[in-house]
Amino acid sequence: MKTYTSSEQLRLVGKAWEIRAMLRQWAKQPITLQEWLQRRHRAVHYRAD
Template identity: 50%
Template sequence: MKMYCEARSLRLVGKAWEVRAKLKQLSTSDVTLTQWLEKRRSPGRFTSRS
């Protein structure tokens, strides 16, 4: 699964079950998507395997 982070957006690319699992993982924390993106504000693309 690949995750593309930009300043104000997140793009998840992968199989449907991988994307659903990552969204579920992100939704269990108290951090909003905006706060999460600010923490991960590294330029370019990174690949994450979950």
């Protein structure tokens, strides 16, 4: 399974059962998707500098 992210979107590519399993794991986390994307975007941005 592959995951593509930007500051405003998340794209999961893989088999349906893989995507469902990943979404179930993420649903257990106490963070919203928007917060996760913002944190990930900032971390990638800082790493590039």
